[in-house]
Structure formats: C-alpha cells, structure tokens
Amino acid sequence: MSKFLKAFLVASMLASPALAAGKYGLGRVATADEVKAWDIDVRPDGVGLPKGKGTVEEGEELFVDNCASCHGDFGEGVDRWPVLSGGHGSLTDERPVKTIGSYWPYASTLFDYIRRAMPFGAAQTLEADEIYAITAYLLNMNDVVDDDFELSDENFKTIKLENEANFFMDDRAEKELKEFVEEPCMSACKAKVEITKRAVIVDVTPEEGGEVGGSLD
Amino acid sequence: MSIMFKGKKPSRRAFLKGALATSAGALSGGAALAAGEKVITEVQPWNSELGDGVDAMPYGQPSEFEAHVKRRTVEWLTADPVSSINFTPLHELDGILTPNGLAFERHHGGTAHIDPKEHRLMINGLVERQLVFTMDDLMRFPRENHVYFLECAANSGMEWRGAQLNGCQFTHGMIHNVMYTGVKLRTLLEEAGVKPSGKWLLAEGADSSGMTRSIPMEKALDDCLVAFKMNGEALRPEQGYPVRLVVPGWEGNMWVKWLRRLEVGDQPWHHREETSKYTDLLENGQARRFTWEMDAKSVITNPSPQAPLTHKKGPTVLTGLAWSGRGTIPRVDVTIDGGITWHKARISGPSLDKSMHRFYFEFDWDGKPLLLQSRAHDSTGYVQPTKDQLRKHRGVNSIYHNNGIQTWAIDAEGNAENVEIS
Numbered sequence: 001m002s003k004f005l006k007a008f009l010v011a012s013m014l015a016s017p018a019l020a021a022g023k024y025g026l027g028r029v030a031t032a033d034e035v036k037a038w039d040i041d042v043r044p045d046g047v048g049l050p051k052g053k054g055t056v057e058e059g060e061e062l063f064v065d066n067c068a069s070c071h072g073d074f075g076e077g078v079d080r081w082p083v084l085s086g087g088h089g090s091l092t093d094e095r096p097v098k099t100i101g102s103y104w105p106y107a108s109t110l111f112d113y114i115r116r117a118m119p120f121g122a123a124q125t126l127e128a129d130e131i132y133a134i135t136a137y138l139l140n141m142n143d144v145v146d147d148d149f150e151l152s153d154e155n156f157k158t159i160k161l162e163n164e165a166n167f168f169m170d171d172r173a174e175k176e177l178k179e180f181v182e183e184p185c186m187s188a189c190k191a192k193v194e195i196t197k198r199a200v201i202v203d204v205t206p207e208e209g210g211e212v213g214g215s216l217d
Numbered sequence: 218m219s220i221m222f223k224g225k226k227p228s229r230r231a232f233l234k235g236a237l238a239t240s241a242g243a244l245s246g247g248a249a250l251a252a253g254e255k256v257i258t259e260v261q262p263w264n265s266e267l268g269d270g271v272d273a274m275p276y277g278q279p280s281e282f283e284a285h286v287k288r289r290t291v292e293w294l295t296a297d298p299v300s301s302i303n304f305t306p307l308h309e310l311d312g313i314l315t316p317n318g319l320a321f322e323r324h325h326g327g328t329a330h331i332d333p334k335e336h337r338l339m340i341n342g343l344v345e346r347q348l349v350f351t352m353d354d355l356m357r358f359p360r361e362n363h364v365y366f367l368e369c370a371a372n373s374g375m376e377w378r379g380a381q382l383n384g385c386q387f388t389h390g391m392i393h394n395v396m397y398t399g400v401k402l403r404t405l406l407e408e409a410g411v412k413p414s415g416k417w418l419l420a421e422g423a424d425s426s427g428m429t430r431s432i433p434m435e436k437a438l439d440d441c442l443v444a445f446k447m448n449g450e451a452l453r454p455e456q457g458y459p460v461r462l463v464v465p466g467w468e469g470n471m472w473v474k475w476l477r478r479l480e481v482g483d484q485p486w487h488h489r490e491e492t493s494k495y496t497d498l499l500e501n502g503q504a505r506r507f508t509w510e511m512d513a514k515s516v517i518t519n520p521s522p523q524a525p526l527t528h529k530k531g532p533t534v535l536t537g538l539a540w541s542g543r544g545t546i547p548r549v550d551v552t553i554d555g556g557i558t559w560h561k562a563r564i565s566g567p568s569l570d571k572s573m574h575r576f577y578f579e580f581d582w583d584g585k586p587l588l589l590q591s592r593a594h595d596s597t598g599y600v601q602p603t604k605d606q607l608r609k610h611r612g613v614n615s616i617y618h619n620n621g622i623q624t625w626a627i628d629a630e631g632n633a634e635n636v637e638i639s
Contacts, residue, residue, distance in 0.1 A: 022408030026357055027348040034349065035341045038478050041419055041429060043486050070296070080296035091502035096614055098493070103504075106487050113489040116427035117326065120300070123425045167496065170508040172618075176610050180512075181598045184550065186559045192639075193555030193588060195626060197379035199522075199635035205383040206291055 040124075042112040046157045049111070053152035054133025056140040062130055063137050066119045075099070075141050085141040091166070101142025105164040107156070111135045285309075288321060291387055294375070299327040300426070302369070304390030307516070307538065308524040313394055313566050313573045314364070317448050320393035322455045323369055325490075326426030329475050333459040336423065338405075338443070342481035345410030352459050355445065358400040358408075363442065363465070364572040366540045368392040368511050370468035370495055370617040376604070377613040380624075380635040383522040388623060388635060389514075394540070394573035397463050399444030402437050405479070415481035419488075420462050423477035430471045431485035432464065436509075440465045443476065466542030466571040467509040468617070470495050500612030511542030513601050514620035515549055515576070515593035526631030530584030537562075539574045541595035546574040548594040553580060555588030555624070555638050562591065587627040588638055604637060 042048040064073060071077055075084030087097025096102075100110055114131050117123050126134070136151035144159065145151070151159070199205065252258060279286065288303040295301040305321040322328070333352040341347040369391035375381050382388050406418075411434065418437045422428035432441070442463035445452060452458040457474025464471045470490055485491070485507075497505040517537040520526045526533060535553070539546040549562040562576035576591070593601040604621030626636040 022346065022348075022410060024358060024404075024408055026354045026408065027350040030339055030341060030347040030349045034339065035347055038339055038421075039341055039480065040427075041421070041480065041486055041488070043482075043484065045484070047482075080293075082296075091498060091504075092500070096498060096502075098498070100493075103498075104493050106492065109487055109489055109492050112429075112486070116429070117425070117489075120326070121425070123326065123427060166503045167492070167506045168503060170505050170510075172505070172508065172510075172512070176602075177599065179606065180600055180602050182600065184559070184592065184600055186550070187557075189556055189559070190639075193557065194639040195588075195636045196639055197637035198626075199380040199383045202379070202381045204291075204293065204381055205387060205522075206289060 040112075040115055042108045042115065044106040044108045046108065046153070049108075049153040049156055050128040051153050052128035052132050053150055053154075054129050054131070054136055055150045056133075056136045056145065056147055058130075059133035059135070059137025059140070062126075062134050066122075066126075067134065070120060075138065084138060088143075091163075099142065100138055101144065101161070103163055104161055105167050107135065107139060107144070107159040107161055110138060111156070283309075286319070288319060288390075289386060291375075291382070300325045302371075302391060304386045305393050306386045306523075307390055307392075307518045308385050308521050310518070311536065311575065313538075313569075313575050314448060315393035315395055317395065317450065317453050317456070320395060320447075320453070320456060321369070321391050323391065323469065324424065324426070324455065324474070325428055326424045328455045329422075329424035330454050331423060331459060331475060336459050336475075336477070338460065338476060339478045340405060340409040340481070341478065342419075343412040343415035343483060344406075344481050345412065346408075348409050350405070352445070355400055355405075355443065355460065358404050360398055360400060361442065362396055362398050363440075363463075364394065364396045364567070364569050365463060365465045366392055366394040366511075366571065366573045367463075367469045367472055368514075368540070368542075370470060370508070370511075373514075373619040373621070373623075374616045376621075376623075376635075377608070377615070377619055380637050383635050385516050385518050385521040385623070386523060389516040389538075391469070392538075392540070392573075395447040396449070397442055397444040398446035398449070399442035399460075399463060402441035402443055402462070402479075403439075405443060406437060406481070409481075411481055414483045417482045417485050419478075419480040419482060419486050420471070420473040420476060421478040421480070422457070422473045423475040428470075428473050428490065429486065429488045430473060430490055431488065432471060433485075434481075436464065436467070464509075466511055468495065468511060471509065495617060497611065497615035497617050499610075499615060505615075508618055511540075512618060512620040513539070513541035513543065513546065513593045513595040513599045515539035515546075515591040515601055516623050517551070517589050517591050517625060520589070520627060520631070520633050521625055522633045522635055525633050526582065526627060529631060530582045533580055533582040535562075535578040535580065535589065537576055537591050539564075539576060539591065539593035540572065541593065541597075541599065542571060543599060544596035545570055545572075546593055546595055549574070549576040550592040550594070551576070551578040552590045552592075553578075553587045556590055559592070584629060586629055588636075589625045589627060589633075590622050592622055 070081035077083035087099045087102035090097045132151045139145045286309040290303040302323040338350045372391035416434050418432045444463045445460045460476050462473045519536050539549045545568045550559040551562045552559045562578045564576050566575045607621045625633045
C-alpha cells in the first residue's frame, strides 16, 4: 500500500470514528433508537432529563394510585417499605430517619429512580410527564416546593435539597488507616475480660422468631 | 445373639464375624460396647443393595443428609422477599470456594430470568463507537479466570449497636467467594474506545430494579471483569445470569447483575444506590459517599453459634475466613481467652488477591468457657480493628462497612453465643 493511500485511509477513519472497528471488530454499532431506549439515566446537572412537566396536584393523584400502597399516602411508609418524607434534622438522632427531604443529596436521583425502578413490579411504565408530577409531589411532601409548583426539564436544575453539603468523599484512608496499621499486642494484652453485650438478650435470630425494627433496604 | 443373612447360606466371613462378636461379648460382659457399633458389625442396606444409576440425578445435588446446609434469610430486615437478602451458611463450609447454590443472594427487584439469546450488552456515552454485544460476541474476546470475594457493604450491618444475631451465617454471611471466568472490562471499553473526557462508568442491570452504580474509570480499566461463569459453570440466575460485572475488592452492590449497559461519562451519576443507600452516615450527621473498598475482615466460622463444640474437651479445630479488598491476607491472629493472649493461625489453601483465605488454629480444649476472636492482617499492613475502634470513628448509624472483630463466647457445654467483650 502506498504511503499516500495509507495516510488517506487513516485520515478517513479518524473523520468517521463510528465506522472504524475496535481491535477485535466484535459487536455492532448501536442504533440511535436503541441508545435512546436504554439511556434513561439522569444526573444532578440535569443531563438525561427527558422533555416534560408535571404539577404537585397531578402527582398526588398518581402517587395515591401507584405508590401509596407501599409508601403510604403521605410517604410515611407502610410496614417496612421505605419512608419518603419527614425526618428533618434527625440525622444526628439515635434513630435517624433518612428520607428524600432529610437525607438525599439530589432531586435528580429521585427522578432517575422512579423512572428506572418504580412502581415496584411495574418499572418503566410511567410516562415522562407522570414522573415529573410524582417527583413534584414528593418534593412538595418534603417541603422543597410549594403546593402549586410545576416541575419540568427546564426548571429542574433550580431544585436543591438541603442535605447535599453533608456528603463527602470516603476519607477512611486519611482518618482511620493510621490507627488501623499498628502492630497489635500478642500476649498479656489485658488483665481481665468481661462480656459486655450478648445476642441472646436481643433475641432476634430467626430461630427465635424475633420481631424488631430496623431495615437494610 | 443372632445374625441375619441375606444370602442363601452363611458365608465363612459372616460366620467368623458372628463368632468373634459372641466371644468378645462373653469376655467383657458388656455386650453392647464389646459387640461394637452396628454400622460395623451388621451389614447395612447400602453395603448390600444397589445404589442409584448414573442418571438418577443428571445435575448433581448434595446428599440428603446435608439438607440443613442452605441459605437463610432474616425476615425482619426487609419489607418483602423480592427486594431482600439471604445469607451464605459459612459455618457449614470449608476451604475458600463457595458452592454456587449457597452463594448469598441480594436483589432489589427479584431474580430476573433472561434467555441469553435475548440479552444484549450496550456500551454508550463518551466512546468512539457505541456498541451492542450479544453473548456470542462476548465469548469471542480473550477470557481470564480469577477468584474474588463479593461482600455486601451491609455485611455485619446489624451488629453496629451490639451483638444481635446468633450465627456467623447471619452476622457475616453476606459474602461469597467463587472463581469467575470473564472478559476484562478494559478489553470491552477499548473495543468501544473511551474518549479522553470519559472519567466515569455507569453500570446498569437488566432486572426490574434497573440497578445502577457509578464506577471511576481508573477502577474500570484496572481489574474489573464482565463475567459469565462462576466456579466453571454459567452464573446462577440469582447471581446475574447470563452476565454480571465483577468489581474486585469493592462493595457487592457495584457488581451489577444481569449487566445490560455500560455508559461512559465525565462525572458520577449519584444514583439511588450511591446516595440514599450505600453511603455511611456518621455520628455528626454527615455521610461518607463512594465508600467502595472493603476493609480487611475475618470471622471464626467453627465453632460459632450454629456450630457448637459437641465433642467436649480435648483436641479441637478452630477455623475461619479472612479477606481484604486491598490485597491478600498474610496473617490471621486468633485468641481463645478474649484477647489476653493471641496466636498466629495457620492459613491453608491458596492466598489470592481479593479472595477469601482459610485459617485454622488447633488446640487442646480444657472444657472451660472460651472467648474466641480472630484478627486479620492484610498485605498493605492494615489490621482488622475492634468494633469499638470503628464506633469511635463512625458512631453506630453507618449500617455499612462493619469489619470489626467478632467475638464468640463458648460455654462449658460447648454452646457458642455472639457477644462483645471489654
């Protein structure tokens, strides 16, 4: 192959990267419709939001029909299903109540999660306007927006949640590691030992059929 | 004394055995003991009758006598059994590999059952070529085999306030360790061509929870795998069949199952499982996010509350598991007196990067109560902390990443209880 032709081929590949193959040439190029169908994720900066809008009022009706059977009419949570509202100022309490309003850092997370995973058992069946409406209602329930608010792709980025600033990057390496690399004692490490806590007193191991609060979900 | 013969006439061997038993009984006067155990002195059905043919069980199953060895759930932990968890029976296992059928399950929208012919993996976003792969396509990339542990970030999460669940299955069973076969994630990303601005990766599942997690590109290009086999066979449906992400050493939630999409972006997505969940709330009300790495941890699996010491005093085998998300486990210390004296345990079996390690400590039990603990050291020099050391830094509401030292109290009867000590 002439140098000129080689240079031409390389240049044309760079100009149309979608047509160039990878090292193995496996797989095929995704179509625009395929990417659109699956690329449903939303970020805090609003990237990924579909066009649409919905009001708090519309959201209330949709919430009662689609969500309240698990989350309760006011987001209080039925049985052990997630509590969605309340808990303001509880994060330093003995039993924090972590809700959208009290804990979540971003409203985009709410939109994204409803869009991909809710209603539980009928995921990805809601229209964009319905998701905006339910999101608006949940924000209203958490005192983030007023009763007459209409949420849309255009005003979404104006929504800020109060707990955003309380999240920070994992700092275990700086805060804990120094203490956790010390050579430990191997003999005569303490004068005596006492049992301070016992599982049999708590009694929640499945065989015992214990019923207590608490959730990992 | 009579001996039943199944054959037509007494054999010489059976006759001799009967004569021996009779004379031994006569000599000692204690017929039952001297006669010996019936499983030895009498022909048992399995000694004589034919067993199952080769195809009685085309896919082999454990012995019927092992029926108690199973994953178990703790119902009160979650609202329903679909978005829920169960636990690996660590106290019934040995070595380092978890059998596929006993690997704990955690799903957020139930187990999806997907025909591999209908499954696709898409790479989109900041790449030169947005690609779609079939499972057949994935099988044509070079493969690797690696043994890795997968631990849920919430493993031991019920123990922050104190000893709660009686059994290492429940306190430590949100973990499994299997050999994965798969394609390096890096190979697939290079096939699509990550653009220079591509710093983060979003992995997404095809199940009804549409599980998503943001992964920094550095990790994605390092040691992650897109795996389709576990312990040599296809992934189990509950482990993400036909294909899952493997994120070695990092919290299990990131190992997206039923993997259908990888999007390259320039910043993280801050989705539900990395904001509302899987963030670690500290005592001051602030929360750590992106706590990906699993710190070094260990647990004594035997004896433990579900596996008491039934033999009373004498030679005793203590065994357990240790692992670290940062490397290997060169050393495990064990104490049987509540931490007054520690002993270096013996590690047996392969010592692999970000894999479980099996340790043993054999001792002569005097029949008195014991307080057992194990303490893992990893290859970076990290030493497993006590629960109180962790509480000092984190309080008791962080749910995730509880890698504190576990204590089992053994009483004079050999029963074990989950306790904490001074």
